[in-house]
Amino acid sequence: MNTIYLPEPARILSIEPMTALEKLFTLELAKGQSLGHQPGQFVEVSVLGVGEAPISISSSPSRSNGTFELCVRRAGDLTGVIHQKEVGDQLGIRGPYGRGFPLEKFRGKDILFAPGGLGLAPARSVINQVLDDRGRYGRVTILYGARNPSELLFKDELKEWEERDDVELRVTVDRPDDEWTGNVGVITTLFSKASVYPRNTVAITIGPPIMYRFVLMELLGKGIPEASIWLSLERRMKCGVGKCGHCQINDLYACQSGPVFSYAEIKAVEGAL
Amino acid sequence: MMFMSHSSLTAWLDELAGERTLIAPRDVGRGHIHLRPVAGSSEITLEYDRPDLSAKEFLFPHTERLMQVEKRSDQVTLHDRFLEKGQVVFGLRPCDAHGLVALDALFRDREPADAHYTRRRQKTALVGIACPQMWESCFCTSLGGAPDDPTHLDVLLTAVEGGYAVQPVTNQGEALLASAAIEEVTDLSLPDIPRNEQVPVLAADQWPAHFDQEYWSRLGERCLSCKLCTFVCPTCRCFDLRDEPVASRTDLVLIERMRVWDACTAPNYRTIAGGHNSRPLKGQRIRNRYYCKFCYYPKDFGPLGCVGCGRCIDVCPVNIDIVEMLNTVYAMHQERDTVEAEAET
Numbered sequence: 179m180n181t182i183y184l185p186e187p188a189r190i191l192s193i194e195p196m197t198a199l200e201k202l203f204t205l206e207l208a209k210g211q212s213l214g215h216q217p218g219q220f221v222e223v224s225v226l227g228v229g230e231a232p233i234s235i236s237s238s239p240s241r242s243n244g245t246f247e248l249c250v251r252r253a254g255d256l257t258g259v260i261h262q263k264e265v266g267d268q269l270g271i272r273g274p275y276g277r278g279f280p281l282e283k284f285r286g287k288d289i290l291f292a293p294g295g296l297g298l299a300p301a302r303s304v305i306n307q308v309l310d311d312r313g314r315y316g317r318v319t320i321l322y323g324a325r326n327p328s329e330l331l332f333k334d335e336l337k338e339w340e341e342r343d344d345v346e347l348r349v350t351v352d353r354p355d356d357e358w359t360g361n362v363g364v365i366t367t368l369f370s371k372a373s374v375y376p377r378n379t380v381a382i383t384i385g386p387p388i389m390y391r392f393v394l395m396e397l398l399g400k401g402i403p404e405a406s407i408w409l410s411l412e413r414r415m416k417c418g419v420g421k422c423g424h425c426q427i428n429d430l431y432a433c434q435s436g437p438v439f440s441y442a443e444i445k446a447v448e449g450a451l
Numbered sequence: 452m453m454f455m456s457h458s459s460l461t462a463w464l465d466e467l468a469g470e471r472t473l474i475a476p477r478d479v480g481r482g483h484i485h486l487r488p489v490a491g492s493s494e495i496t497l498e499y500d501r502p503d504l505s506a507k508e509f510l511f512p513h514t515e516r517l518m519q520v521e522k523r524s525d526q527v528t529l530h531d532r533f534l535e536k537g538q539v540v541f542g543l544r545p546c547d548a549h550g551l552v553a554l555d556a557l558f559r560d561r562e563p564a565d566a567h568y569t570r571r572r573q574k575t576a577l578v579g580i581a582c583p584q585m586w587e588s589c590f591c592t593s594l595g596g597a598p599d600d601p602t603h604l605d606v607l608l609t610a611v612e613g614g615y616a617v618q619p620v621t622n623q624g625e626a627l628l629a630s631a632a633i634e635e636v637t638d639l640s641l642p643d644i645p646r647n648e649q650v651p652v653l654a655a656d657q658w659p660a661h662f663d664q665e666y667w668s669r670l671g672e673r674c675l676s677c678k679l680c681t682f683v684c685p686t687c688r689c690f691d692l693r694d695e696p697v698a699s700r701t702d703l704v705l706i707e708r709m710r711v712w713d714a715c716t717a718p719n720y721r722t723i724a725g726g727h728n729s730r731p732l733k734g735q736r737i738r739n740r741y742y743c744k745f746c747y748y749p750k751d752f753g754p755l756g757c758v759g760c761g762r763c764i765d766v767c768p769v770n771i772d773i774v775e776m777l778n779t780v781y782a783m784h785q786e787r788d789t790v791e792a793e794a795e796t
Contacts, residue, residue, distance in 0.1 A: 226694060227694050253724035414720075422690045424721070449735070
């Protein structure tokens, strides 16, 4: 009999500091098998002796090569220890868990991404998956907001997306520094600049709870149907397998039916947003 | 009807205690009777009401070692930890066995199965004793149970003159009784236990999706977030996973990954990295606990998350009362129905 709580060892192949608080870890399962995830899913990451936490997968399956990437913000005890790890060290991995983005439903549609802050980490998984299969989708728009320029994640990729003709990227920061020449303001200020054909658009937004309230108003205001707006709910999944109760949102379990939900699925669920 | 005398029961229990871990009602002092492992019948008390704690902890322990991690120089090995020895829980009340139905549905029957719980369940036999009465806070009969309900046990004993009426329920129960001195008697009459008043319980789909904030906040004002209600509950199953260092030397580090009970009524239960809490108010947390029991759990897993044992009523320091809650929610439902019916005419 095997316990469902047993982590698999994974080796750290590289560590890339991204901001003062976030690092990107590239990992490989020690047994060499692929993680086999979908964009939007998460893993339980453990450091034995310290604990375990749910972390979204930041790489897209289309670029896996047997590895996967986690963008980890230093926010507590466990992530503090993860940040001290070095290349060659091991982390424990369980998963992937949860329901990711139903990309097959998005084929032929325009896709509007609206990630805020650390929300770009999971959003990047689905963005790259879409860009690697670009022909299947309509227009791709990315509206990304961060608090200040030093907190922007994946700067190299932002530049790549910026340079592509088939992607419309708009970035904004709440508080600019002296060198910033781009947009200033919260993410919702970008929506008036993006042209959207609401009936043929799927919106994907990932960010902190307060952001959802305002981004949803913008998306609904543009006439995008509720069932075409997709978001990811952050909860404190302890087990990842629907047992422990921590991510329960009424009769939904974010680790099982989510963390990705359409707005139509959760708008009537009190306490979801 | 089968009958076992007091002396036969004592001999049987002593024999069971030799083969397996015997868990039975024991006087732990200050008037408290708990189900605890015992070495033999001499440690057991048969004079007890409803034990203060449910039998849940023997299937889903409050602290359970799930695995041990061993680090030697560069080598890390993980060992699963499972219950090895069989156990008999003797003297639990029918409501506690009923409570396991909820845990079975989640841990054992819902994929992926929890191997630790499943193993314990397989290795555990349940010998219940019918309640001689329904105590003041009991309402099992409102939730499909009864003080003398054999359904979820392996064996049910009922106290009668001179000993116990014996009712094997499962094959495991039959096998367990093989070594017991049992007499077949014809003139055994079982006690008729007076029932408490029925409590109205709304069906899962009748609980309103939009909450009466005022009622739940009022309950929240009293709640101390002490979590006692969830710890004494035979069905509450929230847990946390934690790592505990056991040994730390230069050549060897031992760590145990533990599962510990948690409670959705705890203030920080929902706090995520960065400090956001999606259920910050006590009223929201109490509401979630009750909705989980009567609305979400049955929708998600089948069984209700309450068996009417009444322990949470007795243990609450501020008299939050699940029966009072059920009556209030039912009354609010009736009122809504009346208002809707009037609106239609």
